[in-house]
Amino acid sequence: MQLTDRELWALIHGMGLGAVFLLAFGGGIAGVWSLRSKYVTPEGLQERTPRLLVGTAVMAIVAWLTVIVGTWVVYPWYRAAAPEGTTDLARFPKALLISSPDTAEWHTFGMEWKEHVAFLAPILATAVAFATLYYGAQLVHRGEVRRAILVFFTLAFAAAGVAGLFGALITKAAPVA
Amino acid sequence: MQSTQTKPNGPVAASFLAAGIGSLVLGILVCLNELGGDISKFLAFDKNFGLGSGVGPLSGKATLAVLAFVISWVVLHFVWRGKEVNFSRVFSLALILVAAGFILTFPPVFEIFVPKAA
Numbered sequence: 001m002q003l004t005d006r007e008l009w010a011l012i013h014g015m016g017l018g019a020v021f022l023l024a025f026g027g028g029i030a031g032v033w034s035l036r037s038k039y040v041t042p043e044g045l046q047e048r049t050p051r052l053l054v055g056t057a058v059m060a061i062v063a064w065l066t067v068i069v070g071t072w073v074v075y076p077w078y079r080a081a082a083p084e085g086t087t088d089l090a091r092f093p094k095a096l097l098i099s100s101p102d103t104a105e106w107h108t109f110g111m112e113w114k115e116h117v118a119f120l121a122p123i124l125a126t127a128v129a130f131a132t133l134y135y136g137a138q139l140v141h142r143g144e145v146r147r148a149i150l151v152f153f154t155l156a157f158a159a160a161g162v163a164g165l166f167g168a169l170i171t172k173a174a175p176v177a
Numbered sequence: 178m179q180s181t182q183t184k185p186n187g188p189v190a191a192s193f194l195a196a197g198i199g200s201l202v203l204g205i206l207v208c209l210n211e212l213g214g215d216i217s218k219f220l221a222f223d224k225n226f227g228l229g230s231g232v233g234p235l236s237g238k239a240t241l242a243v244l245a246f247v248i249s250w251v252v253l254h255f256v257w258r259g260k261e262v263n264f265s266r267v268f269s270l271a272l273i274l275v276a277a278g279f280i281l282t283f284p285p286v287f288e289i290f291v292p293k294a295a
Contacts, residue, residue: 127196
């Protein structure tokens with residue numbers, strides 16, 4: 001039982017960083033949503049605000065690391081061109097996928113969407129993290145900003161979700177190995 | 178009353194609008210890359226500027242979109258620093274830009290820009 005370097009980096013990208021972002025979303029959105037004066041006492045606000053600040057900042061950092069590792073480490077292995085005359089395309093996932101009409105759309109639709117839409121997640125998550133860090137506990141008095149954070153947070157999750165879903169399905173069809 | 182109790186919302190509005198600008202720029206670059214030719218060659222920042230190896234035009238699309246996000250954020254931050262802006266209006270605009278970014282990165286949409294074979 002062992003992993004190649006490529007499999008390890010693909011694992012760090014998808015099951016490590018990407019999964020952390022997606023799993024942390026539930027806690028983050030619940031934390032922001034419930035940050036209202038009618039739901040929390042001043043003591044409760046003091047207790048949960050630092051956790052929310054750290055959580056949103058970590059999520060933004062993790063989102064950036066996910067796309068950086070995905071784009072500049074794993075993606076070049078995925079899209080590497082197979083040398084002329086290569087018959088075994090197992091080490092060339094993109095070439096393997098487009099070699100058959102049955103699997104070509106995993107690249108032409110799945111990967112083409114994933115590789116672009118993924119970048120929206122860290123951009124949106126960074127705006128969310130900044131707004132949370134800027135206002136901190138004052139967010140309880142800023143309903144319009146809190147709602148905007150919830151919307152951007154959800155859109156960041158949607159972008160990361162699309163990327164994560166297609167990443168998993170494409171890896172199943174043609175793993176980077 | 179909110180504005181006197183809390184910090185001004187200008188810097189936060191700046192970050193949200195900048196995120197919208199970055200998203201839109203990404204979508205536009207994805208479409209422009211489909212035109213091929215010089216634009217697509219220019220976007221290969223890995224070859225042109227040594228930004229990675231084997232990433233192709235995605236390196237340019239991603240880098241320029243992030244730069245658009247950061248630069249517009251810095252500019253808007255200084256313009257709106259210490260100011261209270263119409264947050265609902267700014268956020269609505271940011272949402273429209275993000276939605277445009279989402280739509281333009283959707284393959285059936287950006288493939289419209291692929292030149293038809295003669």
